[in-house]
Amino acid sequence: MKPEELLELLKHALGGLAKEVTVRKGYVEVLVDADSIVPVANKLKELGFDHVKSVTATDYPKESKIRVTYHVSSYLREDLAKPILGLSVDLPRDNPVMESLAGVWRSSEFQEREVYEFFGVTFRGHPDLRPLLLIPELAERRVLRKDFVVKEESIYEGVPHRYQ
Amino acid sequence: MKESPIGTSSSGMLEGQKLQGMVVKRVEKELYEIFIGPQHPGSGHMRIIVRLDGDVIVEADPDIGYVHRTMEKLSEVREWLKPIPLLERMTIIDACNATVPYVNALEKLMDKSPPPRASYLRVLLCEINRVASHLYGFGIFGVFLGHSTMYMWTFGDREIFVDLAEILTGARLTHSYPIPGGVRRDMPQDFPEMARRAVRYMRGKLEEYRRIFLDNPVIVKRLEGVGVISRNKAAELGIVGPNARASGIRYDVRLAEPYEVYDELDFEIPVFEEGDSLARTWIRVEEIKQSLSIIEQAVDWLERHKGEPIIPKEDYDKLPKLHKEVYEKTGRVKLLPVNATMKIPAGKAIARGEMGRGEIIYYVESDGGTTPYRVRVVTPSARNAIVFKYIVPGHRLMDLPAIYGSIDYFPPEADR
Numbered sequence: 001m002k003p004e005e006l007l008e009l010l011k012h013a014l015g016g017l018a019k020e021v022t023v024r025k026g027y028v029e030v031l032v033d034a035d036s037i038v039p040v041a042n043k044l045k046e047l048g049f050d051h052v053k054s055v056t057a058t059d060y061p062k063e064s065k066i067r068v069t070y071h072v073s074s075y076l077r078e079d080l081a082k083p084i085l086g087l088s089v090d091l092p093r094d095n096p097v098m099e100s101l102a103g104v105w106r107s108s109e110f111q112e113r114e115v116y117e118f119f120g121v122t123f124r125g126h127p128d129l130r131p132l133l134l135i136p137e138l139a140e141r142r143v144l145r146k147d148f149v150v151k152e153e154s155i156y157e158g159v160p161h162r163y164q
Numbered sequence: 165m166k167e168s169p170i171g172t173s174s175s176g177m178l179e180g181q182k183l184q185g186m187v188v189k190r191v192e193k194e195l196y197e198i199f200i201g202p203q204h205p206g207s208g209h210m211r212i213i214v215r216l217d218g219d220v221i222v223e224a225d226p227d228i229g230y231v232h233r234t235m236e237k238l239s240e241v242r243e244w245l246k247p248i249p250l251l252e253r254m255t256i257i258d259a260c261n262a263t264v265p266y267v268n269a270l271e272k273l274m275d276k277s278p279p280p281r282a283s284y285l286r287v288l289l290c291e292i293n294r295v296a297s298h299l300y301g302f303g304i305f306g307v308f309l310g311h312s313t314m315y316m317w318t319f320g321d322r323e324i325f326v327d328l329a330e331i332l333t334g335a336r337l338t339h340s341y342p343i344p345g346g347v348r349r350d351m352p353q354d355f356p357e358m359a360r361r362a363v364r365y366m367r368g369k370l371e372e373y374r375r376i377f378l379d380n381p382v383i384v385k386r387l388e389g390v391g392v393i394s395r396n397k398a399a400e401l402g403i404v405g406p407n408a409r410a411s412g413i414r415y416d417v418r419l420a421e422p423y424e425v426y427d428e429l430d431f432e433i434p435v436f437e438e439g440d441s442l443a444r445t446w447i448r449v450e451e452i453k454q455s456l457s458i459i460e461q462a463v464d465w466l467e468r469h470k471g472e473p474i475i476p477k478e479d480y481d482k483l484p485k486l487h488k489e490v491y492e493k494t495g496r497v498k499l500l501p502v503n504a505t506m507k508i509p510a511g512k513a514i515a516r517g518e519m520g521r522g523e524i525i526y527y528v529e530s531d532g533g534t535t536p537y538r539v540r541v542v543t544p545s546a547r548n549a550i551v552f553k554y555i556v557p558g559h560r561l562m563d564l565p566a567i568y569g570s571i572d573y574f575p576p577e578a579d580r
Contacts, residue, residue, distance in 0.1 A: 024511070024512045024513065024514070025269075025272040025273065025511060025512065025513035025514070026269070026272060026513050026514035026515055026516075027514045029512070050399045050400070051399055051400070051401075051402035052402055053402070053516075053523070053525050053542060053547075054525050054527060054540060054542040056527050056538075056540040058529060058537070058538045069527070071514065071525065071527065075398070075399040075402075075408065075413045075415050076395070076396075076399050076413070078414065078415075081415055081420040082420050082421050084514055084516075086514075105400075105402070106400050106401060106402075106550075106554075107400065107401055107402025107547070107550065108402075109550065110546070110549060110550055111542070111546075118236075131229075132228065132229060133228065133229030133232040133579055133580075134229060134232065135229075143234070143237060144236060144237055148237075150237060150238070150241050152241075
């Protein structure tokens with residue numbers, strides 16, 4: 001299925017729910033309101049988008065938002081296997097809360113846990129929301145947010161620059 | 165279930181003992197709770213917490229993350245090229261398959277495409293990696309099932325493909341082979357003959373594997389009908405790669421969205437219907453056969469197109485005289501300092517590829533700077549980990565190694 005056909009399909013299925021539809025490199029991004037994410041996800045599932053490939057969050061401190069993107073595609077409908085759809089919501093950075101989509105797509109369950117531990121996004125209605133990869137102390141610090149700066153250590157630290 | 169640190173436990177038994185990082189909690193009297201791992205239960209550190217009624221698993225909780233190496237965060241603070249050697253350390257046995265999609269994502273952002281010879285070289289190394297990855301998986305699986313002959317044989321035979329990769333790239337495992345726009349090294353002249361011999365040898369060995377392992381009545385008894393994943397269940401859980409294809413899902417990135425030169429090659433995607441551990445084992449054998457055929461086709465093509473460039477012309481023109489000489493005489497591409505600090509146009513891109521264990525997907529975002537703004541990588545094992553939670557319960561404890569081994573789960577890859 002070509003991106004244009006997919007756009008047509010989405011327009012037809014989602015109607016006014018999509019705030020913004022953009023063709024990116026390798027996927028089509030659909031931005032929706034945080035309130036309408038569950039109905040949109042259900043509609044996409046009805047269309048045949050049956051699994052989540054990736055749940056991503058990106059931190060934009062300047063705009064004070066975190067964008068969560070679900071990259072979904074299809075296994076069972078082969079014509080939908082080629083396109084990837086990015087279903088995005090923008091959340092406020094100081095209190096990022098959204099509905100969990102693990103009830104719609106179970107394949108997103110573990111990855112939502114990842115977004116929770118790395119960005120501090122809370123998913124309401126998630127069956128088991130706790131850190132997946134990190135220890136709880138580290139998860140508290142929201143390490144993938146931009147204000148967590150990786151401290152670089154050098155073996156030369158404190159060594160006098162004798163040879164300069 | 166409530167957890168409380170040791171010392172505050174209400175049981176009183178362990179009052180006073182403070183072991184850092186340990187938690188103690190009540191479990192129901194009829195259930196055993198067994199912690200399998202994290203001391204390297206198979207290949208890499210991970211833990212599965214299983215609750216047993218008798219020897220039937222009623223609940224399994226995959227507790228992963230022991231080998232998390234902050235790859236996504238580190239990619240954000242390193243220049244564009246440096247994540248290549250970093251990311252391939254997720255799966256050193258499958259390094260080229262892991263990095264090609266990252267490079268593809270950069271190429272999409274840069275609007276650059278590699279010359280055909282570079283694409284063929286990438287595909288050649290990807291397929292060598294795939295065979296090696298499957299053989300590695302078989303070896304671990306053999307150990308899980310107490311079949312040490314399979315372990316010895318496959319690890320010995322895997323060495324042939326590791327050697328091939330070394331001859332091609334200079335490194336046994338972490339090749340850092342693809343770079344945006346091309347590859348770092350051309351094929352040695354005598355490589356095609358070596359590759360053909362390896363392929364001939366491996367075809368013969370597959371028959372022996374069948375006789376000693378796959379048709380072995382003990383192995384068949386332990387795998388047949390164990391860990392069955394139906395087609396709809398597989399789609400619901402979003403599992404990938406040979407595991408999904410063993411459940412009847414006809415999905416392979418090389419078929420759905422052919423990257424590199426996969427659309428020019430002649431190969432089949434094996435699909436099985438059974439969805440049990442035995443089907444997941446057989447499908448890997450069939451995939452090795454297809455990969456061997458792709459290796460042959462790739463070396464044939466490369467032999468017919470000797471002397472074609474492996475980097476784009478505009479990159480070649482920028483090289484200084486000495487670098488051009490090295491490139492022409494030895495087929496090696498020496499990168500310039502300017503490559504390390506290159507800027508990539510702002511944008512968002514997704515690229516995916518088919519690793520030995522399944523689909524890997526990269527989301528790369530650039531703000532126009534010298535480092536990525538965001539790199540998200542989802543590896544096949546990260547997506548297959550959910551099998552432990554939803555497929556394992558209901559089986560007996562002795563079936564757990566069979567399921568673990570058959571989904572070819574690899575913790576360092578899942579934890580990233």
